[in-house]
Amino acid sequence: MAPIGRILIVDDEEPVREVLGEYFATQGYAVETAGSGTDALAVVERERPDLVLLDVVMPEMSGYEVCRAIREDPATAMLPVVMVTALDPAQERIKGLEAGADDFLSKPVHHAELLARVRSLLRIKALHDQLAESNQTLEERVREQVAQLERLGRLKRFFSPQLAELIVSGGADDPLKSHRREVAVVFLDLRGFTAFAETAEPEEVMGVLREYHAEMGSLILSHEGTLERFTGDGMMIFFNDPVPLANPAEQAIRMALAMRERVGDLTVKWRKLGYELEFGVGIAQGYATIGAIGFEGRWDYGAIGTVTNLASRLCGEAKPGQILVSQRLLGKVDELVEVEPVGELTLKGFHRSITAHNILRPKG
Structure with a gap:
């Protein structure tokens, strides 16, 4: 049976140590003894x-000195100490x-009173421990x-929030390791941006990009897309990795429609400032x-791939306001859009001609 606690009995008189040691041993305690401070x-x-359990009067080092030394050590500062003396108790x-x-x-x-006090102090010590x-x-x-959180904040500077959280939590197989997956890819950019950047002041160009990136970024996150990169006015987003989606094509289309509407609001403001900019999207x-x-x-x-x-070539072919999609992607969403x-x-880069469609609006 394991001891219920370990008690150190300190007294310069050996008979006292032996009597108290035997008593506490019969009560189930492990006992250590010492004859000096x-x-x-x-x-x-x-x-x-x-x-x-500490006697007060001992040669060389009194019980008070021993107790103070115990309290001064952070490792034993909370160790229960019961002092015993034959001197004037007051x-x-x-x-x-x-x-x-x-x-x-x-x-x-x-002995019975001593045992009760020892048990009480040991209960308090157990709670403290x-x-x-x-x-x-x-x-x-x-x-x-x-x-x-610090690591997640650093990762979010370079990766999408979903990917950063997966990396930190280890919630998936190593997402950074190369792997194959079916994805819906969206390319988008602003028509007329090159000409605008050549003639506008740098501060104006940066102001347009800040507005544009902020609006597009919020829509990418809300539709669970992964921003692969952005270069000036161009962005590439893909769906279904690292976070799997039930219908990545649908998410991509819904995001593109929301983006076209949001950019439409921005272009009203930009035209008032003399900025002739339009929006085009390609999805595959x-x-x-x-x-x-x-x-x-x-x-x-x-x-x-x-x-x-x-997706990039379709974006390049898109006229202002168009969202061009491949035939394969349309097959996933033809019941949802006109x-x-x-x-x-x-x-360019494709030996065969590609059948493309322009997304007009959601059905219904």
Whole structure:
């Protein structure tokens, strides 16, 4: 049977140590003994008892000095100490409490009373130990969460919030490792931006880009897209990675329609300032190789494949206000939107002509 606690009995009289030691041993406690203050402090450091029963009057080092030394050590500052003396209890009790004792008894000691006080102090110590352990666990969790938030904040500067959270939480197979997945890819840019940038002041160009990026960025996040990159007015977004979606094509179309409407509001303002800018989008669906692209210190999360090239070429062919989609993607959303055929397009990098459609509006 495991002992219910470890008690250190400190007294310069061996018979006292033996009597008290045998008594507490029969009560189920492990007992350590010391005949001097110096030995007592060595046992405290080595054995880490749960309570110290300490005689006041001892040669070389008094019980008060031992108690103060125990309290000065942060590792034992909360160790329960019961002081015992045959001296005047009225005066010695005050000295003992000032030295840091938790309780004080007069000799001869009544064993039943001593046992009751020891049990009471050990219950308090057990609660304190539980609280200290809980506090330590809480502090560790707080440190881990703070570190995680700091890391997440750094990652969000380079990756989408969804990807950053997956990387930090480990909630998926390594998302940065190259893998294949079917995705819906969206390319978009502003028509007339190159001419505008050549003639406008740099501050005007940056002002337009800030507005444009802020509006498009909020729509990308709200539709669970992953921003692969943006270059000036151009953006590439894909759906279904790293966060799987039930219908990535539908999400891509809904986002593109919302973007066209939002840019329409912006162009009203821009025209008043003399900025002639329009909006075009290309969307395709297919398999791509996805993973980390870059070098140590600067990584991007990218998608490579024919589907990305197709979305880019469709965007390049889109007239102001058009959202051009491939036939494959239209098959996923034809019940949701009204379209008009654009015909067969000859696109750079594709040997065969591509059938494209322009998304007009949602059905209903």
